[in-house]
Amino acid sequence: MTSTSDLWTIRPAQARDTDILADIYLRVRRTTFLWVDPGKFHSEDFVGQTPGERVFVCEDRNGTIAGFMTLWEPDDFIHMLYILPEFQGRGAGKALLAALPEWPNRRYRLKCLVKNTRAIAFYRSLGFAIIGDGSSPEGDYKDMQLSGN
Template sequence: MSHPMIRPARADEYDEVARVWMESWVSTGLAEASDFLLANLRARIRREIEDGWSLFVADDDGTIAAMLALHLPRLYLDMLFVAPAYQGQSLGRQLLAFTRAQMPDEIYLRCVRENEKAWRWYEREGFVFQKEEVEPSNGFVMKYYRWKRQRPTG
């Protein structure tokens, strides 16, 4: 695998971004692929961008390998999804390093409690568990995390 380039998503890529998002979400075992889910994700991308998302993709020579949605004013890593064919190749770590370059002092995120692979990874990457809450829009229990840059002491 080459090293995908992380760059802002273009509007003409939103449908493909939604497909990558769906395939990655389905790979967690928490949902099944459907035209309904894909349509919802497509609509959500446009709505979230209007509400402040900065949307990035990992571009592997024209193939979208991952999507990353940040809400910079809120210091929020909202979505990080790697296409199944690219999972296990450190692309998530590259996207997280990119996120830390955008928000170098503090980052908040949340993830579904049942997505244990994801939240354990965030914990290994230095995120600290804050709380759990039910997300009313989908009924999932969400785990909330925070990462804060460690300042040298002395």
């Protein structure tokens, strides 16, 4: 499945994307999660934390990978959504979410770190509601679920 808008192409990840996606995952976590020791993030984390997940890649018109999203399909759980800083605020995250099966009618879930206030605001603006709280090594998080239409 490939989805294309005027600005973004969303496609399934391929093996050749792995190093780029791992770099995005590392870079964005180190620049966003400033309250976590950056030494706790490693380039091999992406591969280690995504087995069995469906991975969506977002490219701009030039074929540059702007970010990615991973989905644990058995639970409709969005595990990761990471956009490079230079592409944030330009619709890449929305394009990735819109590529999900039955978006926005399926009740997708995700966890968002409390200190990542920008991401919480982003998800809330798209119809996600906070349904619970939890804690992780990176800090407290909100469990969020898409309301569905």
